[in-house]
Amino acid sequence: xxxxxxxxxxxxxxxxxxxxxxxxxxxxxxxxxxxxxxxxxxxxxxxxxxxxxxxxxxxxxxxxxxxxxxxxxxxxxxxxxxxxxxxxxxxxxxxxxxxxxxxxxxxxxxxxxxxxxxxxxxxxxxxxxxxxxxxxxxxxxxxxxxxxxxxxxxxxxxxxxxxxxxxxxxxxxxxxxxxxxxxxxxxxxxxxxxxxx
Numbered sequence: 797x798x799x800x801x802x803x804x805x806x807x808x809x810x811x812x813x814x815x816x817x818x819x820x821x822x823x824x825x826x827x828x829x830x831x832x833x834x835x836x837x838x839x840x841x842x843x844x845x846x847x848x849x850x851x852x853x854x855x856x857x858x859x860x861x862x863x864x865x866x867x868x869x870x871x872x873x874x875x876x877x878x879x880x881x882x883x884x885x886x887x888x889x890x891x892x893x894x895x896x897x898x899x900x901x902x903x904x905x906x907x908x909x910x911x912x913x914x915x916x917x918x919x920x921x922x923x924x925x926x927x928x929x930x931x932x933x934x935x936x937x938x939x940x941x942x943x944x945x946x947x948x949x950x951x952x953x954x955x956x957x958x959x960x961x962x963x964x965x966x967x968x969x970x971x972x973x974x975x976x977x978x979x980x981x982x983x984x985x986x987x988x989x990x991x992x993x
Contacts, residue, residue: 805842807835813842813865814896817872823889829933829941830893832926837900840907841865847899847979849910864899867978871895875974884966890937894944894971897923916957920946944971 811831821827846863857866875895879888901918902911923942927933946957947968964972
């Protein structure tokens, strides 16, 4: 029996879900790399994936079928600004890339119906898989994006992606804080709106 997963969602649909966010990335190699991660993401992200299956950890607008998409777009919006605020604007492209990728395996490699506690590791693995298959970004950019995805769960992380927040790099902190802020109930995070499919 083959382990190949056949995608039902066309690559251009996956990319169009985050077109505005991808356009924030100036480095063409990092942009292409991020698009390849989107293409490699499980279809369920684009078909039916609330940001929270229980409704406890995300605002109501992130609980529908497109919840992870809405949440991710908010995370990018916050992360883009935090890059400057944390004096790491020179790595803004990597931060935006990691913000887009961080939840692409939220419910696992195949849909489990609920958030997987190890999804930061799964996102970091996705980054590694695409990097080792393509080699289109520098090793430095790869390490930044991979670690920012792996550590995006902050104190709720599981080994091997667990370390004290005071040991986070500014890029890791930007992605973790963007994810945390974007998921808070009672806060409104604006992002560019438009139909995407």
